Amino acid sequence: MTDTKPVQRDAYAMILDAIDLGVYRPGDRLVENELAERFGVSRTPVREALQRLETQSLLMRDGRSLIVASLDHNQLAELYVVRTELEGLAARLAARHAAAEEVRVLRQMVAEDHERLGDPAALNRANRRFHKQIHLASHNRYLVQQLDLVHRSMALLANTSLAIEGRGADALVEHERIVAAIEAGDGDAAYAALAEHISKAFETRLKHDSANDPRL
Structure with a gap:
């Protein structure tokens, strides 16, 4: 029997690639539901990816929002x-x-x-x-x-x-x-x-x- 389960897409890798390719630039705000819709994944893996990117200092807090960090x-x-x-x-x-x-x-x-x-x-x-x-x-x-x-x-x-x-x-x-x-x-x-x-x-x-x- 053929396995027809959909392939899981890695939200972390997709967001990181988007930053790397300049789709999101330093100072740009990343919104959970917009990212989920853009990449065709649920909000939970997006939320986890954003938390991981923040921990790695690739994202930073601007009030209640997360934005792409910049380097001084x-x-x-x-x-x-x-x-x-x-x-x-x-x-x-x-x-x-x-x-x-x-x-x-x-x-x-x-x-x-x-x-x-x-x-x-x-x-x-x-x-x-x-x-x-x-x-x-x-x-x-x-x-x-x-x-x-x-x-x-x-x-x-x-x-x-x-x-x-x-x-x-x-x-x-x-x-x-x-x-x-x-x-x-x-x-x-x-x-x-x-x-x-x-x-x-x-x-x-x-x-x-x-x-x-x-x-x-």
């Missing part, structure tokens, strides 16, 4: 420090442990991403996949778990630095250096290339935010 300058700097160290470690371990097939996948990703340079949203999604592939190539499950938490917090950034003119092409050059170091089995070079890549992204974001600050 200090939080942003702290996040990039942690991200640099953890991503650098992932690249170092990938240089030691990545299989030849994993390196080929990374190379293919970089080659294909050149075709996405005119589409910042697509390039941003591809960039996340590229970094995730490096995490997995580290072959360290505990590091992957910690990096998942860091990238969850990255979803709170209102925009991607890859949308800033010239940054996309520069990022792909940096990706090529990272892959070359991993392929060469040079852990120190892989760490340095990845750390420089994150530093350049942070610097680009800071300059853009400063230039577009309405208070200045």
Whole structure:
């Protein structure tokens, strides 16, 4: 007999994806019944998902409402420090442990991403996949778990630095250096290339935010 039970949809994952994709941006209010209707689930899993996201500081209270949290300058700097160290470690371990097939996948990703340079949203999604592939190539499950938490917090950034003119092409050059170091089995070079890549992204974001600050 065929099981016709409907597939349970993960409300937490769907809300998190919506934040990550910019459907809900920092400051946006999340309403339980509206989310339930949007994602086609009951209100109970939505309520539980919202509580979980609040516990993880991805949502914050604004009176009685829950809104998507935002990162101030200090939080942003702290996040990039942690991200640099953890991503650098992932690249170092990938240089030691990545299989030849994993390196080929990374190379293919970089080659294909050149075709996405005119589409910042697509390039941003591809960039996340590229970094995730490096995490997995580290072959360290505990590091992957910690990096998942860091990238969850990255979803709170209102925009991607890859949308800033010239940054996309520069990022792909940096990706090529990272892959070359991993392929060469040079852990120190892989760490340095990845750390420089994150530093350049942070610097680009800071300059853009400063230039577009309405208070200045």
